[in-house]
Amino acid sequence: MKSVAIYPGSFDPVTNGHLDIIERGLRLFDKVIVAILINPAKKSQELFSVEERIEMLKNSMKNIENTEVDYFNGLLVDYAAKRKANAILRGLRAVSDFEYEFQLALMNRRLNREIQTVFLMTGFRWIFTSSSIIKEAARFGGDVTSMVPEGVNLKLKEKFKNRQVGF
Numbered sequence: 001m002k003s004v005a006i007y008p009g010s011f012d013p014v015t016n017g018h019l020d021i022i023e024r025g026l027r028l029f030d031k032v033i034v035a036i037l038i039n040p041a042k043k044s045q046e047l048f049s050v051e052e053r054i055e056m057l058k059n060s061m062k063n064i065e066n067t068e069v070d071y072f073n074g075l076l077v078d079y080a081a082k083r084k085a086n087a088i089l090r091g092l093r094a095v096s097d098f099e100y101e102f103q104l105a106l107m108n109r110r111l112n113r114e115i116q117t118v119f120l121m122t123g124f125r126w127i128f129t130s131s132s133i134i135k136e137a138a139r140f141g142g143d144v145t146s147m148v149p150e151g152v153n154l155k156l157k158e159k160f161k162n163r164q165v166g167f
Contacts, residue, residue, distance in 0.1 A: 004029060017127075026065075032089060034067060040073075076088060090120070
């Protein structure tokens with residue numbers, strides 16, 4: 001039986017830290033499905049549309065085998081069961097991430113005991129990065145080249161090309 005993990009998130013945008021978790025997840029699982037959560041409560045906070053995020057993920061992962069990009073709404077464990085996944089893959093950067101992720105993992109276990117949650121520590125070079133921080137830096141003209149795939153960097157520059165910088 002193939003082991004399949006769901007790696008859920010907003011991926012708004014995908015970062016090199018996300019790609020690190022995907023590649024390392026493939027050392028544990030036969031396949032990783034990268035699943036964008038459609039969260040209506042966060043719609044107004046999104047920089048990229050779901051379609052743009054799917055495109056960026058596919059382009060960023062084109063050389064990573066045994067992966068798939070998808071999207072879902074509703075309960076993660078329901079989506080995982082539908083996709084016949086046996087695990088949820090999550091990346092952790094700091095203790096603050098752990099508290100929140102631990103609560104989610106316990107709720108998911110309560111909802112479906114067949115699906116395990118696996119935590120991977122983010123690679124040390126990506127420990128300070130997050131999509132939110134990267135968007136904020138890019139919004140004000142910061143160089144995020146080393147933190148995101150090349151195509152994502154170009155999309156960020158395009159999104160913020162008419163930004164007002166300064167006081």
